[in-house]
Amino acid sequence: MPKSLALDPKKMKEAEAALRTQAAKLLSEGTVTVFLGHEEGWDGLPVPFFATTPEEAKRLVWNPLVAFNLAKYLLDRLTGEEKVGIVVNGCGSLALDRLLKDRRFPRERLFVVGIPCTGLLDPDKVLALPDEARQAALEGGKAEPGLFLKRCGWCDAPNPVVADVVLGEKVPEEAGPQQYPRVEEIEKMSPAERAAHFKTLYEKCIRCFACRNVCPACSCRECSLDQWEPLWLGKATVPSEQLMYHFIRAFDVAGRCIRCGECERVCSVGVPLMELNDKLMKDITELFGVQRPHVPADVEPLGQWTEGDADLEAAH
Amino acid sequence: MATSQEPVIVGFLCNWCSYAGADSAGTGRMVQPTNVRIIRVPCSGRVNPRFILRAFQRGADGVLVSGCHPNDCHYSTGNFFARRRLLLLKRYLEYLGIEPARFETHWVSASEGQKWAEVVRSMAERVKALGPSPKLPSLL
Ligand code: SF4
Numbered sequence: 001m002p003k004s005l006a007l008d009p010k011k012m013k014e015a016e017a018a019l020r021t022q023a024a025k026l027l028s029e030g031t032v033t034v035f036l037g038h039e040e041g042w043d044g045l046p047v048p049f050f051a052t053t054p055e056e057a058k059r060l061v062w063n064p065l066v067a068f069n070l071a072k073y074l075l076d077r078l079t080g081e082e083k084v085g086i087v088v089n090g091c092g093s094l095a096l097d098r099l100l101k102d103r104r105f106p107r108e109r110l111f112v113v114g115i116p117c118t119g120l121l122d123p124d125k126v127l128a129l130p131d132e133a134r135q136a137a138l139e140g141g142k143a144e145p146g147l148f149l150k151r152c153g154w155c156d157a158p159n160p161v162v163a164d165v166v167l168g169e170k171v172p173e174e175a176g177p178q179q180y181p182r183v184e185e186i187e188k189m190s191p192a193e194r195a196a197h198f199k200t201l202y203e204k205c206i207r208c209f210a211c212r213n214v215c216p217a218c219s220c221r222e223c224s225l226d227q228w229e230p231l232w233l234g235k236a237t238v239p240s241e242q243l244m245y246h247f248i249r250a251f252d253v254a255g256r257c258i259r260c261g262e263c264e265r266v267c268s269v270g271v272p273l274m275e276l277n278d279k280l281m282k283d284i285t286e287l288f289g290v291q292r293p294h295v296p297a298d299v300e301p302l303g304q305w306t307e308g309d310a311d312l313e314a315a316h
Numbered sequence: 317m318a319t320s321q322e323p324v325i326v327g328f329l330c331n332w333c334s335y336a337g338a339d340s341a342g343t344g345r346m347v348q349p350t351n352v353r354i355i356r357v358p359c360s361g362r363v364n365p366r367f368i369l370r371a372f373q374r375g376a377d378g379v380l381v382s383g384c385h386p387n388d389c390h391y392s393t394g395n396f397f398a399r400r401r402l403l404l405l406k407r408y409l410e411y412l413g414i415e416p417a418r419f420e421t422h423w424v425s426a427s428e429g430q431k432w433a434e435v436v437r438s439m440a441e442r443v444k445a446l447g448p449s450p451k452l453p454s455l456l
């Protein structure tokens with residue numbers, strides 16, 4: 001876990017005030033017509049919020065629970081000329097950059113407010129805490145490492161990579177090679193054990209598509225998984241289609257996955273989707289020498305090639 | 317499909333090189349095993365990894381993708397993209413518990429009937445040695 005991962009609620013409060021001021025200014029000056037952020041939901045958890053007036057900008061929040069991936073909501077605003085404001089932290093900016101690099105939203109229509117990140121907590125885990133412990137975590141910054149979002153544990157980009165204005169100071173970054181301990185464990189299993197392991201993984205799935213919908217790398221307007229003609233994926237929740245779904249979902253984002261872990265976090269039945277995403281990411285580093293495969297590049301690893309790529313034919 | 321002793325290999329062959337190569341093996345009357353069921357595709361780059369999983373799910377004992385040699389692609393670079401993708405795919409299949417030895421890629425040009433016959437012969441032998449493919453979760 002990066003050393004910089006020390007929750008700083010005071011800093012976040014300051015950032016929240018600055019964010020409200022900034023958003024109100026953008027809206028009143030007419031720089032943007034809508035600002036994407038979070039507001040407090042009925043259960044105390046932040047929910048995505050679209051502020052359209054300076055008055056509404058006062059409802060924006062910035063606290064250790066703002067885990068939602070806002071970038072994906074931009075796709076609802078694809079048509080039109082309006083300029084959209086959005087707030088991002090480190091991983092939020094990777095998600096945004098993913099959409100930009102995939103040419104899914106015009107940069108000129110965006111005003112990005114970046115906030116350097118000191119870590120976020122897993123909303124589900126925080127909600128489950130007794131009142132006192134919850135307060136200590138949220139207001140006192142006393143949070144066990146296990147309370148953080150999984151992605152904070154491997155984050156090497158806490159400072160926004162895309163921003164028009166940055167609120168607050170840069171936080172220290174530690175870029176080392178990404179680690180994939182769980183994938184390594186699975187690789188050590190026998191093929192039969194692995195097959196059995198993944199069978200239980202995808203048997204749990206109820207195919208609600210939440211993992212696809214939340215993913216910033218899954219942004220096609222028409223998804224082949226929804227098509228009837230041709231029927232790439234049968235609609236029945238039978239083993240063959242469960243396997244096919246997970247096979248496709250992970251492979252189609254290979255090289256573009258930002259390792260945000262949102263797919264796994266939003267899954268209501270606890271399918272460990274990162275076991276598949278991480279495997280592909282690890283192999284992309286090993287096979288093609290891409291050191292930070294989760295950081296959007298101008299050309300994604302599978303959108304390019306070199307003459308020197310390993311050749312499978314030689315291996316038979 | 318995999319009920320008899322003879323393994324079934326599904327082959328995705330590019331229109332410009334490997335399909336013509338297989339054709340020239342045929343017109344040259346070269347002796348080759350009959351295990352491969354050929355599906356013609358425009359380019360090895362057209363082969364979506366999901367085709368390969370589906371083939372295994374529907375009972376293939378082996379899957380073969382064959383295209384033009386690197387640098388000889390009819391569309392210039394399709395096979396280079398395919399090479400990367402299939403390299404990654406092979407490891408992914410292995411990870412999911414599907415025997416990777418059942419999946420091969422080859423480069424066979426239009427004039428290489430001889431090589432095609434050899435590819436078919438040797439792959440059929442290797443797949444036969446592996447035995448019938450364990451049934452993947454399948455509708456069938
Ligand atoms: S979110 Fe979970 S249950 Fe829903 S489709 Fe994804 S893996 Fe399946």
Ligand code: SF4
Pocket residue numbers: 211214215216217218253256257258259260261262263264277
């Ligand atoms: S971690 Fe999951 S949600 Fe995030 S980019 Fe990768 S596949 Fe998509």
